[in-house]
Amino acid sequence: MTLPRTPLATAALVLLSLSAAACGQANDTPWTAPELRLILSLSPPPALAYSAGNRFADDDRAARLGQKLFFDKGLSRSGQIACATCHEPARFFTDGRARAKGVAETNRNAPTVMGTQNLPFVFHDGRKDSLWAQALGPLESDAEHAFDRTAAARHLAASYRTEYEAIFGSLPSQAEIAALPAQARPRPLDSTHPQARAWAAMAEPQRSAVTRAFVNIGKAIEAYERKLLPRPAPFDAYASALRRGDADAARMLDAPARQGLRAFIGAGGCVNCHNGPLLTDMAFHNLGLPPAAGVIGVDGGRSVGADQVRRDEFRCGTQWSDATPTAGACQELHYLNPQFEDFLGAFRTPTLRNVARTGPYMHAGQFATLAEVVGFYQTLPGRAQVGHRDLTLQRLPGSVQAQDLVAFLESLTGPLPEPRWLDPGG
Amino acid sequence: MRVGVVACGACAVLACTRAAPMPSPTATATPATPGATAVADAAPAASPQPSAALPGTAVELGGRSKAGKYTATLRFSVPKLGELFSTNLRVTLASGAALPDGATVTVDATMPEHRHGMMTQPATTVAGPGLWRTDGMKLHMQGRWVFAVDVSSTAGDDRLELPFEQPPEATPP
Numbered sequence: 001m002t003l004p005r006t007p008l009a010t011a012a013l014v015l016l017s018l019s020a021a022a023c024g025q026a027n028d029t030p031w032t033a034p035e036l037r038l039i040l041s042l043s044p045p046p047a048l049a050y051s052a053g054n055r056f057a058d059d060d061r062a063a064r065l066g067q068k069l070f071f072d073k074g075l076s077r078s079g080q081i082a083c084a085t086c087h088e089p090a091r092f093f094t095d096g097r098a099r100a101k102g103v104a105e106t107n108r109n110a111p112t113v114m115g116t117q118n119l120p121f122v123f124h125d126g127r128k129d130s131l132w133a134q135a136l137g138p139l140e141s142d143a144e145h146a147f148d149r150t151a152a153a154r155h156l157a158a159s160y161r162t163e164y165e166a167i168f169g170s171l172p173s174q175a176e177i178a179a180l181p182a183q184a185r186p187r188p189l190d191s192t193h194p195q196a197r198a199w200a201a202m203a204e205p206q207r208s209a210v211t212r213a214f215v216n217i218g219k220a221i222e223a224y225e226r227k228l229l230p231r232p233a234p235f236d237a238y239a240s241a242l243r244r245g246d247a248d249a250a251r252m253l254d255a256p257a258r259q260g261l262r263a264f265i266g267a268g269g270c271v272n273c274h275n276g277p278l279l280t281d282m283a284f285h286n287l288g289l290p291p292a293a294g295v296i297g298v299d300g301g302r303s304v305g306a307d308q309v310r311r312d313e314f315r316c317g318t319q320w321s322d323a324t325p326t327a328g329a330c331q332e333l334h335y336l337n338p339q340f341e342d343f344l345g346a347f348r349t350p351t352l353r354n355v356a357r358t359g360p361y362m363h364a365g366q367f368a369t370l371a372e373v374v375g376f377y378q379t380l381p382g383r384a385q386v387g388h389r390d391l392t393l394q395r396l397p398g399s400v401q402a403q404d405l406v407a408f409l410e411s412l413t414g415p416l417p418e419p420r421w422l423d424p425g426g
Numbered sequence: 427m428r429v430g431v432v433a434c435g436a437c438a439v440l441a442c443t444r445a446a447p448m449p450s451p452t453a454t455a456t457p458a459t460p461g462a463t464a465v466a467d468a469a470p471a472a473s474p475q476p477s478a479a480l481p482g483t484a485v486e487l488g489g490r491s492k493a494g495k496y497t498a499t500l501r502f503s504v505p506k507l508g509e510l511f512s513t514n515l516r517v518t519l520a521s522g523a524a525l526p527d528g529a530t531v532t533v534d535a536t537m538p539e540h541r542h543g544m545m546t547q548p549a550t551t552v553a554g555p556g557l558w559r560t561d562g563m564k565l566h567m568q569g570r571w572v573f574a575v576d577v578s579s580t581a582g583d584d585r586l587e588l589p590f591e592q593p594p595e596a597t598p599p
Binding site for chain 2: 037272275276282337339342343391
């Protein structure tokens with residue numbers, strides 16, 4: 001079609017092109033009120049929730065100690081593994097690997113720390129109900145830090161006694177530390193292990209004092225991790241502009257990302273599970289994922305984790321938690337349904353904040369790129385390895401362009417936390 | 427043709443400004459819709475209705491049970507998405523008379539379009555004559571849920587299904 005080249009037509013074309021520039025894309029369909037409400041429900045990133053089980057959670061001295069501990073390879077048997085080994089700040093606190101590797105390779109992907117602060121249950125299977133309890137798991141995992149409780153107390157006393165005692169109170173004396181077994185820890189599933197025998201041989205006050213120090217390592221690390229909340233991303237600038245009625249809101253987000261957002265909250269149905277300001281329902285779903293290369297056996301996921309968290313040594317309401325169950329602090333645990341049939345093979349919906357920087361994806365790193373993830377949702381191939389695929393899941397309709405969805409997901413990348421929290425600190 | 431081009435440019439401007447205003451969700455509670463609800467096949471998710479009440483709004487759902495044996499009223503504050511909440515329930519015989527002694531009640535919630543329920547295990551306790559309190563409810567997905575109130579007494583077993591639209595807000599808007 002050829003337009004007549006008259007002054008009026010030229011003016012009209014200029015108007016059209018200016019309008020297009022102002023909107024980013026001239027043919028954008030306006031958001032409906034429900035769509036706009038959904039968009040605004042995803043932004044901005046949330047404020048910190050109260051940490052009922054850790055009275056040091058917002059103590060800056062604890063955060064600074066936790067920061068040092070997070071980067072301290074001395075908290076591992078080999079002296080080579082720190083929390084930061086699998087949660088590298090520059091990678092948005094992930095490791096870039098399909099499956100995390102400490103002393104050995106694990107069966108799970110290392111999720112980002114950013115955005116875990118408000119979750120009722122952590123780990124892919126939700127087997128811990130606080131960040132401080134979570135931080136202690138890898139320390140005693142044979143595949144990760146392969147550390148033990150008496151060695152942790154000894155290291156704490158040797159390297160951090162003054163800082164620790166200013167926050168948490170007395171550590172065992174030097175003489176008491178010297179009297180501890182070299183390596184001891186509880187091993188409920190292997191009571192004949194030398195470490196378990198050494199632990200059982202300790203007097204109860206000794207075990208209690210060592211566990212208190214160990215628990216406070218976790219509480220300091222949680223205090224640090226609470227400094228690592230996701231920060232606003234380009235999507236949030238767009239949502240903020242929509243919220244204040246800015247006619248130029250579209251300048252904040254390019255056209256493919258806006259189209260991806262439309263699919264995300266609409267035809268794609270992604271927002272069903274990736275909801276709220278962390279873009280996660282904090283719940284557990286079985287996607288019917290393909291098996292992960294190199295992993296033997298099937299992973300029961302939440303069905304196992306739900307049982308574990310109810311028996312966990314450090315769960316909400318135990319002597320190690322600062323929460324008081326009678327004050328209603330342990331409700332998530334209390335009302336957890338461990339028999340929920342859809343938990344079999346289910347894993348926690350991950351936050352999508354900074355997702356473009358936290359691959360590989362899924363609980364065992366099954367997909368290397370976001371394009372692969374979207375490709376999976378386009379076809380939903382195969383069947384669940386265990387349990388059944390979540391009935392909510394439907395294939396992405398053909399009208400949804402994969403590259404648009406990826407563009408939207410990339411718009412969820414915000415800045416890293418403040419630089420002072422990205423290294424071991426002073 | 428010229429007119430068409432000009433009109434198109436104007437449309438673009440209009441589209442741009444129409445996208446901007448904030449929605450104004452009504453503060454009225456979701457109206458009670460008694461009676462049975464159809465269980466659809468796995469239909470695509472419907473977006474929340476603009477009328478979905480904001481979290482914190484007082485809601486009262488009620489009606490008569492399917493077989494007409496009971497009348498019930500369920501009261502609660504619209505929960506934030508994914509947050510634990512409690513409900514208060516009053517049940518009488520359809521005539522308005524008090525329930526026979528020993529009546530039992532359970533309250534559950536499902537998303538028929540998604541074919542799933544809650545991931546929590548709520549607990550219902552007696553709160554007074556004909557009154558029950560349920561704690562530990564959690565709706566983890568926005569959209570249409572259906573509360574199921576099951577009543578059992580010497581007058582018989584019967585169920586009420588009460589649709590409810592969970593809004594998408596997980597934090598105060």
